[in-house]
Amino acid sequence: MEVTISPQDLARYVAALAYEKKARDIVVLDVEALVRYCDSFVLCTASNPRQVRAIANHLLRELKGFEGLRRGSVEGLNTARWVLVDFGDIVVHVFDEEARVFYDLDGLWSDAPKVELGDLAALLPDRTPMTQAG
Numbered sequence: 001m002e003v004t005i006s007p008q009d010l011a012r013y014v015a016a017l018a019y020e021k022k023a024r025d026i027v028v029l030d031v032e033a034l035v036r037y038c039d040s041f042v043l044c045t046a047s048n049p050r051q052v053r054a055i056a057n058h059l060l061r062e063l064k065g066f067e068g069l070r071r072g073s074v075e076g077l078n079t080a081r082w083v084l085v086d087f088g089d090i091v092v093h094v095f096d097e098e099a100r101v102f103y104d105l106d107g108l109w110s111d112a113p114k115v116e117l118g119d120l121a122a123l124l125p126d127r128t129p130m131t132q133a134g
Contacts, residue, residue, distance in 0.1 A: 023055050027042075029112040034109070041091050041109065046094060053077060053083070072086030082099040
């Protein structure tokens with residue numbers, strides 16, 4: 001049975017995965033009515049280049065093979081100040097603190113409605129290690 005997920009729910013899940021790697025200031029913008037190439041932007045901030053890379057790589061790993069999700073380009077991993085990951089309907093922007101302020105995508109896309117995120121931790125898969133019965 002194929003399970004379908006709406007682009008907004010997928011964007012929330014992507015936001016939760018970023019949250020899992022300690023991303024801050026996570027915002028999901030519904031840009032479907034404003035652009036033709038995607039439905040949502042996920043914006044988040046990391047403390048340093050190592051964390052920027054960790055968040056982007058975590059998303060790529062966790063969403064590999066996700067039903068109906070295509071992986072487009074990944075830009076900016078080398079410098080890790082602003083990494084863009086294109087998942088088709090969802091475009092993720094992982095910024096370091098300075099790049100988030102400088103490029104101000106939140107302000108540039110201020111006419112895009114923000115998606116209510118709710119409890120991001122509740123969207124994450126259970127990662128509790130299985131224990132063997134003794």
